[in-house]
Amino acid sequence: MIWTRRNVIWLGGGVMASLADSRRPIAQTVAEVEMRGSARGERVWYDPFGLFVAPGTTIRFTNRDPGNSHTATAYHPDIYDRKRRIPAAAEPWDSDFLLPDEYFEVTLTVPGVYDYYCLPHEMTAMVGRIVVGGAIDAAWEGSSEDQDDVSEEVLSALPLVEKIISEGALRREDGL
Known part of the structure; x- marks a missing residue:
């Protein structure tokens, strides 16, 4: 059988209907992003x-840096009056300060590109990017074209959407 988009949609609808009829909750996927730092605290980063x-x-941000507190904060006007760098329909988030081994979770439902940063460490380029959805779509929203509120270091630290999609998760080779 040749699978077309219509077959997949029909099959997906049938699966969803059978799951709904069984009254069982659908398990939600959790992806881990750790906040890391070097032993002396001179370098900090998200991994991935x-x-x-x-x-x-659901994205779980966990602080694994024993020497620093960190945040996971979406770029959004509602949070510190930043330019929006997440999809318009998405809810912005701010974890507040997480001490070592504390975590924060946010569920991302709107397809698009989500850029986020650590409030006290943004200027050291402690930033990350999450791509939510399928293949690259011209209708995707998220990362702003307006770049006057972030430094060149921050912009260069944000990975390309295409690279994220092709590799799934990007990690710094030596923790930098």
């Missing part, structure tokens, strides 16, 4: 700093 997930995935 680029991540590709399906809509409905």
